[in-house]
Amino acid sequence: MGCGRSESNSSSRPIASSKGCVCEVVRAILEIQNAAAQDECSSCTTNCFLEPLGGIVSPSRNSVDTRVFTLLNKDGSPFFATFSTSHDDSACVSIYFRVEDVFDGCCATLRVLIPKNDNDCTVDLLNNEGTAISFREVCSVTQFEASDSCVTVDLDCFCAVQCIDDVDLGICN
Template sequence: MGCGKCEHDHKHKHHSKGCVCEVVRAIKEIQDIGTDDDCATCSTSCFMEPLGGIVSPGRRNQFDTRVFMLLTKNGDPFKAFYRDRDRHDTDCFSVFFRVEEVFDNCCATLRVLEPRKRSGEEVDLVDCTHTTIDLKKICATRRFRSTESCITVDLSCFCGVQCIDDVFLDIC
């Protein structure tokens, strides 16, 4: 069994697109359409509807983004570069995303989200070598800010998706 793929049934020659594709597609639909479904048992389930259900069912109409992370085949968070609006630092990498579009079965355009502390200041996720993400620094992230940086990815290359939060970023 490979990452993001299901072993095919030799009898029926059936292949799966991969669950990451389906989860990200579901996140996009939830961002686009609200429903009145009951809450799921896992408080951060990516399938929780409607948007806002992860945070507070009573405030559901105040959210426009489901923040998520993608995990590589070895379990590391996928990171992407973004252009920092304030230009206060040079290590502008994030592991947090918003889905903008899903197309061609399993491709997606993702907006890179800037990690912020509760106080509003940026969280520099890169370690002292400036080459890898410091996993402990991810925990300092409590807020998110939209960036103008997007990345197009093949979702079948990832093994996991973890939903983090429902937030309002004032994105049309």
């Protein structure tokens, strides 16, 4: 069972799947990333569930493969989150993510990825008014960098997931 598919009961009416397709796809992405991961890596260091309080520290870096993806809200708009960098970039919004964990059915911790262009410059995805995502700017994104920002989401709140690229971000699982 997956996206757009349902089972039928004896009266030929569809029965809704217990899990949404976005949840299934993000779980699959996590399994693919975990299969490529090396041991002795730290988790997402800004995870809200990290214990003890004050335990957020700089991550250690080793190579792993990452499947970059975007999510669409139920109204069709791109889901976005903010990130912070050590650079002095004015851009701080991204629609690109890496799954770090899936838990409690369909909740996930996503790492926000920094969108970059061919010149390795951060791409400001906001329109001139700073009120929406500029699709012209989305088209100029060709590279990604890991941020230290994470967001916890309910995957059932999205209607679509789009895989963008498989990249090496130097992040550990």
